Amino acid sequence: MTTRGYRPDIDGLRTLAVLPVVLFHAGFSSFSGGYIGVDVFFVISGYLITGILVADAERGTASILGFYDRRIRRIFPALITVIVATLIGCLFIMLPSELMKAAQSAVGAVLFYSNIYFWSTTDYFSGAPYENPLLHTWSLAVEEQFYIFWPLVVFFLAKGPRRKLLLPLTLLAAVISFSMAEYLVERSAKTAFYMFPPRAWELFAGAILALLPHKEIGSRGVRQVTSFIGAMLLVVPIFVYEEGSRFPAAAAVPPVLGTALLILANVRQDTWMARLLSNRVMVGIGLISYSLYLWHWPLISLFRLAVGRPSTTIEAAAIVLLSMALAWISWKYVEAPFRRAKAARTRGIKDQKRVLAWGLASIATVVALSGAILIARGFPQRLPADAAFVDTYATEPFKVTVGCSLGGRIRPGAIEDCMTSSPAERAAKMLIWGDSHARAYAPGLTELARQNGSELLVLVRSSCAPLPGVTPVAFSADNSTRCAAFNDAVLKAALDSPTVATVVIGAYWSKFTQADPAPGEEPNVARLLTDDRTTIPSLSDNMRVIGESLNRTATALEARGKRLVIMKQPPNFATSARKCLARARWARKDEHQCDVQLTKLLSERRTMSSVLQAIATNHRNVRLVDPVSTLCHEGKCAVAEGRFPLYRDAHHLSDVGSRLAAKAFPRELFN
Numbered sequence: 001m002t003t004r005g006y007r008p009d010i011d012g013l014r015t016l017a018v019l020p021v022v023l024f025h026a027g028f029s030s031f032s033g034g035y036i037g038v039d040v041f042f043v044i045s046g047y048l049i050t051g052i053l054v055a056d057a058e059r060g061t062a063s064i065l066g067f068y069d070r071r072i073r074r075i076f077p078a079l080i081t082v083i084v085a086t087l088i089g090c091l092f093i094m095l096p097s098e099l100m101k102a103a104q105s106a107v108g109a110v111l112f113y114s115n116i117y118f119w120s121t122t123d124y125f126s127g128a129p130y131e132n133p134l135l136h137t138w139s140l141a142v143e144e145q146f147y148i149f150w151p152l153v154v155f156f157l158a159k160g161p162r163r164k165l166l167l168p169l170t171l172l173a174a175v176i177s178f179s180m181a182e183y184l185v186e187r188s189a190k191t192a193f194y195m196f197p198p199r200a201w202e203l204f205a206g207a208i209l210a211l212l213p214h215k216e217i218g219s220r221g222v223r224q225v226t227s228f229i230g231a232m233l234l235v236v237p238i239f240v241y242e243e244g245s246r247f248p249a250a251a252a253v254p255p256v257l258g259t260a261l262l263i264l265a266n267v268r269q270d271t272w273m274a275r276l277l278s279n280r281v282m283v284g285i286g287l288i289s290y291s292l293y294l295w296h297w298p299l300i301s302l303f304r305l306a307v308g309r310p311s312t313t314i315e316a317a318a319i320v321l322l323s324m325a326l327a328w329i330s331w332k333y334v335e336a337p338f339r340r341a342k343a344a345r346t347r348g349i350k351d352q353k354r355v356l357a358w359g360l361a362s363i364a365t366v367v368a369l370s371g372a373i374l375i376a377r378g379f380p381q382r383l384p385a386d387a388a389f390v391d392t393y394a395t396e397p398f399k400v401t402v403g404c405s406l407g408g409r410i411r412p413g414a415i416e417d418c419m420t421s422s423p424a425e426r427a428a429k430m431l432i433w434g435d436s437h438a439r440a441y442a443p444g445l446t447e448l449a450r451q452n453g454s455e456l457l458v459l460v461r462s463s464c465a466p467l468p469g470v471t472p473v474a475f476s477a478d479n480s481t482r483c484a485a486f487n488d489a490v491l492k493a494a495l496d497s498p499t500v501a502t503v504v505i506g507a508y509w510s511k512f513t514q515a516d517p518a519p520g521e522e523p524n525v526a527r528l529l530t531d532d533r534t535t536i537p538s539l540s541d542n543m544r545v546i547g548e549s550l551n552r553t554a555t556a557l558e559a560r561g562k563r564l565v566i567m568k569q570p571p572n573f574a575t576s577a578r579k580c581l582a583r584a585r586w587a588r589k590d591e592h593q594c595d596v597q598l599t600k601l602l603s604e605r606r607t608m609s610s611v612l613q614a615i616a617t618n619h620r621n622v623r624l625v626d627p628v629s630t631l632c633h634e635g636k637c638a639v640a641e642g643r644f645p646l647y648r649d650a651h652h653l654s655d656v657g658s659r660l661a662a663k664a665f666p667r668e669l670f671n
Contacts, residue, residue, distance in 0.1 A: 009266045010044060011286030012277025013259065017041045018289040020238045022296045022323060025136075026316040033241025036255040038139045039202050039248065040234065041293075043259040045143055046206025053151055054210060057158035067151045069352040071144075072359040073338040078291045078330050079140070080362045083109055086133050086298040087369060093306050095391045095582055096378025098131055103370035103378075109137035110366040112144040119194035128575075133301035136293065138194055145196040146203045167211045170204055177201035178249075185249040192248060199248055205256050209263055217265055227265035227273035233258025285324075291335060292327035299323055308575060308583065387585035390578060390645050394654035398442050402428065403458035405439060409482055415489040418459060419497060428457035430502045430670065433490050434466040434567075438506035440653040441567055441627075444662030445504065452670035457500065459493075461486045465507035467549040473528040473537050491553060495560050502669055503557060506567035508651065509608045512542045547611050554619040564619070565669060566612055568626040569605070570661055571596050571637035572651035579649075581639045594639040598632045623669065627653075627661035 017040035024034025052070075056062045083106050090102045101121075108114035115138035122132075129135055157166040181198035184191050192198045217223050233254040241251065266274035276282070285292070299319050303311060311319060373379070380388040397405075402425055404418035420426050430449055432438050439460040449456040464483035465472070468491045471484045494503050511527050528537040529545040554564050573580065573596055580594035602609075616624040631637055631646065640646055646657035653661055 007266070007269070008283045009269060009274045009277040010048070010263070011289075012279070012282035013040065013044055013262060014286035014289040015282045016234060016277075017044065018292050019285065022292060022320055025297055025300055026320050027310060028313075028316065031238055032243070033237045033239060035243075035247070036234075036237050036241060036252070039252050039255050040259045041139065042143065042199065042202035043206040043209075043256055043263070046146075046203035047209045047263055048206070049147065050150070050154065050207040050210035053154040054158050057155050062155040062158075063352075064151055064155070065349065065352045065356070067147075068359075069355045071147065072355050074335075075140070075144070076359050076362055077334045077338045078294055079137075080110070080366060081330060081334050082291075082294040082298065083134065083366055084369065086302075087373070089298065089302050090133065091379070091382070093302050094378075095579060095586075096380040096383065096388060097391050097395065098305070098579075099378040100374055101131070102133060103373035105132060105134040105137070106370045107367055109134050109140070110363050112141045114138050115141040115145075115194045115196065119190055122190065122194075130301045130304040133298040135301075136297040142194075142196050142199050143203070146200060150203075150207075167208065170207050170211060174201045174204035174208065177204060181249045181252070185246050202248065202252065202256050205260055206263075209260055212264075216267060220268075220270055223265045223268070224271050224273075226261050227271040230258040230261030230265060231273050234262065288324070288327040288331040291330035292323055295326045295330065296320070296323040299326075308580060383582070383586045384588070386643060387582045389643065390582040390585060390640075393578070393645055394648050394656070395578075397436065397648075397652070398439055398655065398658070400439070400442065400458045400460065402446070402455055403431075403460075405458070405460050405462075406486060407461065410485050410489055415459065415486075415493045419457060419493055419500075424455045425457055427499060428455040429499055430454060430504060431457040431459060431494055431497075431500045432504040432506065433459045433494070434506040435460065435464050435508055436462045436652060437508045437569060438466070438504075438567070440570075440648075441504075441506050441658055441661060443655040444653075444658035444660070445665060447659060448662045448665060448667070449670060452667060454670055459490050463508075465509070465512070465546075466490070466505040466553075467507075467529065467546060468553055469531055470545055470549045471530050473530060491556065494562070495556060500562065502563045502565060504565040504567060505553075507569070509546075509569045509612070510572065510605055512546060513539060513605075513608050543607065543611050546608075547614065550612075550615045551618070554615060554622050558619060558621040562621065563669065564622045565665075566615065566622065566624050568609065568612060568624065568628070570627045570631055570647075570651070570653050570657065571601055573639070573647070574650070576649045577639040577647035578645040578654070581645050591640060592636070592638070596637040598628070598635045598637055601628070601632075601637060623666065625664055625666070627664050630660050630663045631657065 017037040019037070020031050020034030021037035022034075023031040024037075028034075053062070053067070056066070087102065087106055090099050094102060104121075105114055105117055108117035114134065118132070118135060118138050153169075154166065157163065157169070177197055177200040181192050181201065184195075184198050217226055235258075237251075237255050241247075262273060262277070265271060266277070269275075269278065296319070299322060300311070300316075303315070303319055380391070383391070402422065404414075406414065406418070418425065419428075419431075430445075432442055432445060439458065439462075442456065442458045442460075446456045446458075461483060463472075463479070464486055466487055468487045469484075470487070471480050473480065494500055512529065514527060527542075528539070529542050530537050531545050531548065533548075534541060534545065550566070557564050573594065577594055581591050583589075584591040584594060612624055616622045628637070638646065641656060641660060644656040645654050646660065648654050
């Protein structure tokens with residue numbers, strides 16, 4: 001079944017793809033699964049492009065140059081326009097460090113490797129998604145990576161006796177890609193989400209439709225039922241899926257299958273769904289869907305950065321409407337003039353080469369503009385000196401030199417090696433253990449330990465609270481089991497150590513009482529915990545799990561004559577405290593607008609504090625240390641001390657903040 005003629009229902013499908021994505025990104029909570037629109041786009045693209053390629057091959061007009069002539073005219077005009085406009089907007093809104101990242105991502109976007117760029121740079125410490133105004137271009141990169149090799153495959157197999165191999169090989173490729181997605185979603189969710197191989201099955205799903213023998217689905221009644229089922233499979237996930245859904249594996253099957261059924265059932269345009277999708281409004285939005293997709297996220301991102309808070313419902317609606325207005329202008333005056341050019345198969349090679357040269361020149365323009373931003377280090381001279389200083393201060397985690405910061409699989413003996421590979425490690429009497437919050441305490445406690453003639457041994461793992469016998473419910477099963485193995489190994493090593501007398505633990509405790517991700521936190525950060533008594537993981541059961549694990553740890557250490565110090569959490573903020581401070585100084589506003597009210601903070605932490613306090617009360621060898629006592633004064637928790645920021649982001653201490661927090665630590669614990 002190859003694509004023949006214009007199908008208005010497919011433009012309507014594009015509307016069903018783009019609007020949920022836009023509304024989801026704009027913050028309309030009803031569209032919690034709106035991100036599945038990208039998967040709908042992939043199926044449509046695979047169907048249409050494969051049909052065109054097969055038709056070209058059957059007519060004998062197959063041309064790689066002609067194919068890329070069409071792709072450049074289709075993709076580049078609006079993309080280049082949006083990238084350049086975004087970078088110009090970034091100059092007025094973004095801090096130098098943010099602008100440099102935007103420039104790097106612009107290069108990735110125009111060279112179609114932005115999915116790889118964001119895969120390699122997006123992590124727990126890289127900031128909130130809205131700090132990347134070109135983040136959405138990852139999907140364009142996936143699509144264009146597919147079209148690097150797919151035309152060659154189709155042109156090679158589409159004619160002669162090899163034609164019969166094309167459909168089964170495509171089916172096989174789809175199965176392999178889907179299997180990769182299923183495998184990776186439990187082990188590396190970020191890889192499954194961003195990378196081309198585990199996403200390719202969605203494009204292959206559309207290609208399979210285009211390669212099916214030309215025959216229709218049964219009677220009109222069967223087509224009616226099939227199209228209705230397809231619509232439900234597509235629409236329902238938009239409203240029931242959430243950010244934590246397993247994507248793009250099994251959870252992506254309903255919207256992908258639904259899109260495929262709608263395409264298949266509506267070939268004759270004689271179903272109710274075809275009529276609905278073909279109405280003027282649906283088709284009109286579908287026509288501008290590409291430009292709408294390009295414009296919406298930079299507007300959302302830059303607005304959020306400019307105002308320093310999430311948009312209100314009215315503001316979000318206004319951004320959506322502005323996105324649609326810009327999309328229409330972009331479609332009419334940027335996209336359409338290039339696409340109205342005569343078909344590539346009737347264009348001369350000179351015309352095609354001219355378009356290719358224009359495409360390369362466009363790439364060079366964006367690369368040059370981005371290069372200028374990078375060479376200028378984000379133009380820090382746009383900011384007052386004190387704001388530029390804050391922007392670049394203490395952006396990296398503390399570098400562990402005595403002990404280890406471990407990621408990946410924990411090999412046998414790794415913890416013991418971390419405790420004994422140097423004289424300082426072998427002599428250390430105090431150990432700090434935990435996640436990235438424990439690591440943030442390390443600079444101040446290391447300095448304090450050395451002032452008292454000792455060393456601090458650091459054993460940390462990001463996103464892994466120090467809770468032996470507990471498995472976090474994370475997006476990645478491997479990360480969950482590795483965290484559990486890390487904690488068990490650290491506790492055993494601490495108990496067996498002849499020198500370690502005091503074990504300090506620290507963690508991002510408050511996340512275990514939060515239903516939603518904190519600002520700047522990835523949605524797949526584990527916040528539910530399980531142990532051997534868990535039936536159904538829940539935030540309320542977290543308190544029991546944490547309390548019992550800490551009780552076991554305190555009891556085990558007490559039996560060996562060792563002390564346990566539990567560090568409570570430093571203040572956390574609605575957005576990056578350091579960037580809020582930099583922006584306040586940039587705008588010459590009162591930097592105390594970034595502070596947090598102490599009463600609000602203590603109220604939010606009451607549940608977790610009671611659990612930690614109970615451990616300290618019930619065990620003679622346990623001390624509870626609260627850094628809030630030195631970080632907060634006169635009812636407020638400030639973001640800075642003098643010119644120095646106290647935090648690297650929304651909840652991790654800077655080195656200055658760490659030293660200030662260490663003042664709450666009792667010195668007698670070093671004896």
